[in-house]
Amino acid sequence: MNWNAVLPELILGIGILTLFLVELFLAKKHYKFLSVLGFVFTFLSAYSIFFVNYPAKVFFDGFSIDGLSLVGKLFVLALTGLVLLASYDYFNKKDSVYNELPYLYLIATLGLMIMLSSENLAIIFTGLELASITMYILTGLFRKDYLSKEGAFKYLVIGTTGTSMYALGTGLIYAASGSITLSHYSGENTLFALGIVLIISALALKVSAAPFHFWTPDAYEGAPTPTTAYLSTVPKVAFYFLFVKLLVGLMSSFQDWRYVVIVLAVLSMFYGNVVAYAQRSVKRLLAYSSIAHAGYFLTALTAVDKDLFTALLFYVFVYGLANLGAFTILSILEKNEGWTHNFLDFKGLYQDSPLLAALLALFLFALIGIPPAAIFLGKLGIFLGLVKTEQLVLGVLFAIASLISAGYYLKVIVYMFLYKGERRFKRPEISAGEAFTILVTSFLVVLLGLFPQVVLNLLTSRI
Amino acid sequence: MELLLNIAIFLPLVGAIVVALVRNEQFAKVFSIVLSGIVAIITLILFLNFDFSKQGFQYETYLPWIEPLGIGYHVGVDGMAITLILMTAILFFAVFVWSWKIEDRPIPYIALFLALETACIGVFAALDLFLFYLFWEGMLIPMYFIIGFWGHDRKVYAANKFFIYTFFGSLFLLLGIASILVYGYLETGKLSFDYFFHLQLEYPFWLQLLAFLLFGLGFAVKIPMWPFHTWLPDAHVEAPTAGSVILAGVLLKMGTYGFVRFSLPLFPEASKYFVPLIFTLSVIAVIYAAMMAIAQTHMKRLIAYSSISHMGLVTLGTFALNPDALNGAIYLMIAHGLSSAALFFGAGFIYDRIHSYHMDDLGGLARYVPYFTFAFFLAVLAGIAFPGFASFVSEFLILLGTFKNHPIWAFVAGIGMVLGAAYSLYMFWKVMLEEDSIPEERKEKWKKLKDIELHHAIPFALIIAMALIMGVYPYPFVKIVEHTTKLVFGG
Numbered sequence: 001m002n003w004n005a006v007l008p009e010l011i012l013g014i015g016i017l018t019l020f021l022v023e024l025f026l027a028k029k030h031y032k033f034l035s036v037l038g039f040v041f042t043f044l045s046a047y048s049i050f051f052v053n054y055p056a057k058v059f060f061d062g063f064s065i066d067g068l069s070l071v072g073k074l075f076v077l078a079l080t081g082l083v084l085l086a087s088y089d090y091f092n093k094k095d096s097v098y099n100e101l102p103y104l105y106l107i108a109t110l111g112l113m114i115m116l117s118s119e120n121l122a123i124i125f126t127g128l129e130l131a132s133i134t135m136y137i138l139t140g141l142f143r144k145d146y147l148s149k150e151g152a153f154k155y156l157v158i159g160t161t162g163t164s165m166y167a168l169g170t171g172l173i174y175a176a177s178g179s180i181t182l183s184h185y186s187g188e189n190t191l192f193a194l195g196i197v198l199i200i201s202a203l204a205l206k207v208s209a210a211p212f213h214f215w216t217p218d219a220y221e222g223a224p225t226p227t228t229a230y231l232s233t234v235p236k237v238a239f240y241f242l243f244v245k246l247l248v249g250l251m252s253s254f255q256d257w258r259y260v261v262i263v264l265a266v267l268s269m270f271y272g273n274v275v276a277y278a279q280r281s282v283k284r285l286l287a288y289s290s291i292a293h294a295g296y297f298l299t300a301l302t303a304v305d306k307d308l309f310t311a312l313l314f315y316v317f318v319y320g321l322a323n324l325g326a327f328t329i330l331s332i333l334e335k336n337e338g339w340t341h342n343f344l345d346f347k348g349l350y351q352d353s354p355l356l357a358a359l360l361a362l363f364l365f366a367l368i369g370i371p372p373a374a375i376f377l378g379k380l381g382i383f384l385g386l387v388k389t390e391q392l393v394l395g396v397l398f399a400i401a402s403l404i405s406a407g408y409y410l411k412v413i414v415y416m417f418l419y420k421g422e423r424r425f426k427r428p429e430i431s432a433g434e435a436f437t438i439l440v441t442s443f444l445v446v447l448l449g450l451f452p453q454v455v456l457n458l459l460t461s462r463i
Numbered sequence: 464m465e466l467l468l469n470i471a472i473f474l475p476l477v478g479a480i481v482v483a484l485v486r487n488e489q490f491a492k493v494f495s496i497v498l499s500g501i502v503a504i505i506t507l508i509l510f511l512n513f514d515f516s517k518q519g520f521q522y523e524t525y526l527p528w529i530e531p532l533g534i535g536y537h538v539g540v541d542g543m544a545i546t547l548i549l550m551t552a553i554l555f556f557a558v559f560v561w562s563w564k565i566e567d568r569p570i571p572y573i574a575l576f577l578a579l580e581t582a583c584i585g586v587f588a589a590l591d592l593f594l595f596y597l598f599w600e601g602m603l604i605p606m607y608f609i610i611g612f613w614g615h616d617r618k619v620y621a622a623n624k625f626f627i628y629t630f631f632g633s634l635f636l637l638l639g640i641a642s643i644l645v646y647g648y649l650e651t652g653k654l655s656f657d658y659f660f661h662l663q664l665e666y667p668f669w670l671q672l673l674a675f676l677l678f679g680l681g682f683a684v685k686i687p688m689w690p691f692h693t694w695l696p697d698a699h700v701e702a703p704t705a706g707s708v709i710l711a712g713v714l715l716k717m718g719t720y721g722f723v724r725f726s727l728p729l730f731p732e733a734s735k736y737f738v739p740l741i742f743t744l745s746v747i748a749v750i751y752a753a754m755m756a757i758a759q760t761h762m763k764r765l766i767a768y769s770s771i772s773h774m775g776l777v778t779l780g781t782f783a784l785n786p787d788a789l790n791g792a793i794y795l796m797i798a799h800g801l802s803s804a805a806l807f808f809g810a811g812f813i814y815d816r817i818h819s820y821h822m823d824d825l826g827g828l829a830r831y832v833p834y835f836t837f838a839f840f841l842a843v844l845a846g847i848a849f850p851g852f853a854s855f856v857s858e859f860l861i862l863l864g865t866f867k868n869h870p871i872w873a874f875v876a877g878i879g880m881v882l883g884a885a886y887s888l889y890m891f892w893k894v895m896l897e898e899d900s901i902p903e904e905r906k907e908k909w910k911k912l913k914d915i916e917l918h919h920a921i922p923f924a925l926i927i928a929m930a931l932i933m934g935v936y937p938y939p940f941v942k943i944v945e946h947t948t949k950l951v952f953g954g
Binding site for chain 1: 529530531532593596597600601603604608611612618619622623626627630631634635637638641642644645648649654
């Protein structure tokens with residue numbers, strides 16, 4: 001038995017069990033300790049990735065490790081660690097500490113990692129479910145809060161629909177090809193086509209692409225903000241790695257899915273960007289922005305092209321960093337008494353806490369795609385790939401959608417900087433963990449824009 | 464020498480960080496003047512050492528940067544670029560001197576302007592398309608906040624409009640860059656953002672047309688050409704004086720610079736193909752904007768429309784595809800950068816003293832601020848291409864060159880120049896000389912007006928001196944500008 005191949009999962013699993021046991025004996029005031037312990041385990045798990053030999057297959061080929069999935073796991077673990085560090089003070093201040101939280105985050109991450117490390121559709125399903133169910137719980141954390149309950153319930157109902165679609169798709173693929181592993185399947189078959197469309201739809205639902213996005217705004221708004229930060233970054237990264245793997249493995253034998261993805265992409269870009277203008281809450285606005293971003297990402301999945309995939313995965317990762325930074329700042333602000341994320345609360349934020357306002361502006365400018373923020377490079381890469389695969393029209397649509405999006409991000413910046421505040425808020429305290437997360441994300445967002453080689457080399461050599 | 468160019472680009476950015484960290488107002492002001500002065504001197508040294516008898520780019524630096532994407536750090540200048548950089552450095556120096564007495568949040572103000580200077584100089588020096596785009600977008604955020612923070616009543620509207628318009632153009636520019644990049648990749652198997660790499664490639668006609676339109680849209684918004692010009696009057700009216708000066712003096716030139724640097728050499732056939740389109744838009748800009756300027760009662764709006772009109776003349780000269788006209792067009796970029804800066808300084812001075820830009824509130828100021836009147840008169844003369852000023856040489860060259868191939872267009876554009884003299888002199892007359900419509904109590908109040916101060920006089924003196932030198936003794940400047948013309952037309 002080759003334990004080396006499952007080293008990261010193993011360490012994370014041990015971490016989860018440790019947290020689970022320790023939590024039984026600890027009072028609520030030690031919540032911070034638990035979070036930090038969780039961070040230590042994510043760090044160890046991420047570190048162990050460098051010692052994994054790949055490619056390798058274990059558990060009767062149920063578990064297969066390749067270079068790309070390792071990079072995916074690294075990204076996922078990095079973001080999870082940052083979320084954990086950023087979250088503890090929020091829950092302490094909100095007086096809603098449940099010591100189970102840190103390991104719930106870890107379980108969701110473990111699910112995503114399992115999902116990434118298999119070529120068997122059934123095992124992918126197991127990982128997917130493990131992650132999804134944990135995320136439903138995380139969303140509904142504020143049990144007495146109506147919005148949180150509503151968000152969790154919507155997420156549960158729609159998310160379950162998604163996973164059942166996935167299961168049905170797997171069944172159909174099995175019926176058509178006699179196998180549930182990712183392998184090249186040649187031959188026209190209606191069942192197979194239907195199965196793939198179902199799987200694409202299920203994944204599109206998970207990455208909140210229109211028209212499967214209905215859970216997104218409510219779940220994002222209702223969830224505690226650190227959880228929103230988690231939901232909008234970690235699973236996204238994992239799902240796009242999975243998407244790439246599916247496209248390379250399973251779907252290269254089947255061409256019609258392209259049009260499905262194009263339709264999803266265009267719909268999401270424009271729906272997300274246009275509806276974002278109607279929002280009065282910045283948190284909800286960012287939810288719509290993530291729908292729009294799902295559209296941008298999907299444009300890169302319309303052709304099997306190495307450069308497109310590299311650009312996409314880079315883009316998703318730096319998008320995750322910027323989004324994480326933005327949501328962390330929202331969660332810091334939310335610690336203020338009476339903060340609602342309404343635009344009016346953001347009025348004149350620059351006067352009260354200039355640093356937070358400036359950093360949020362940095363993340364928002366990054367999300368617009370202004371260089372030198374790294375997201376610009378992601379966009380550029382996708383542009384290049386789209387032109388290369390002769391999809392200039394899609395590239396133009398992408399550009400137009402990006403332009404539309406500039407308006408609502410700017411609206412937040414305008415409210416923060418250019419209007420005078422009517423209500424003054426105290427300058428919120430920033431905990432060490434939050435400071436660390438913001439520092440790391442903001443530095444990486446700019447640095448990776450200027451020196452992206454590290455991440456790009458990691459990706460290009462493995463796709 | 465190569466190092467000096469890099470220092471000139473990045474010194475202001477370092478300065479911006481220092482200013483933001485030190486957080487001392489008096490220090491920031493002195494520091495910004497000294498720093499921009501150093502940059503101006505460096506660029507002057509570079510300019511004087513520029514060997515215009517030698518073909519090609521000079522002071523080149525090349526460093527590998529993001530190799531998987533074919534991006535390198537590549538800067539260098541030719542005649543046009545070094546002259547524009549010199550003008551930029553002088554204008555920024557003038558702006559910092561002018562801002563000596565600013566009271567509203569001076570630290571972020573100075574930091575943003577310093578960051579803006581890096582972006583502006585960088586645009587003119589970049590020889591890598593990615594680097595170019597980086598600087599091109601880099602000016603967006605500082606300028607956005609300069610208009611948004613220190614602007615007048617409708618600053619938020621103007622700042623947003625500025626941002627959205629320019630971003631709109633930039634995205635198409637980006638698509639254009641992507642399209643030629645991919646063509647280069649498919650043709651040669653090498654992904655490269657390098658300018659010279661693309662200069663060697665011969666694009667097929669369809670690609671030239673496509674890329675010309677994509678690039679052109681990006682440049683046209685920035686210049687701005689009719690019908691993409693509507694952001695400019697708003698941005699100018701709302702921007703603070705220094706913001707207007709940089710906007711008119713430097714940012715607008717980036718668009719025409721882009722046409723000369725990229726569109727003409729990279730897409731020569733498409734440039735020929737689109738001459739009628741560009742001519743039509745240019746002449747509409749020249750005439751329409753001049754007519755609009757006549758109708759304005761707001762000083763800054765009038766100067767803004769005159770900028771659009773003059774930039775129309777620059778695009779006309781650029782696409783006359785004739786060495787004389789192109790010389791004139793490049794010359795006018797610099798001349799107009801100086802004259803419009805001087806005019807906006809004038810409007811800014813009047814606003815400082817009387818707190819109005821509206822000509823109805825003004826009149827007969829010559830009696831109260833005689834020294835300023837003299838400076839402003841010279842600025843107006845520089846603006847209307849009076850002989851002896853740089854714009855006279857440039858506009859003459861443009862019309863001369865255009866007339867050779869397109870006499871009718873040249874004639875029509877000439878009408879625009881006459882209109883230009885009309886509205887500029889009308890403005891001067893209304894603001895400075897006309898006394899009948901001024902109520903008595905206002906005259907009483909104005910008796911105490913303070914005339915021009917040293918921190919106003921230095922910018923005026925610098926700019927007008929440069930315009931005069933370039934107008935009276937144009938020979939070396941034309942030689943330097945011709946350096947670029949030769950690069951473009953080959954020969």
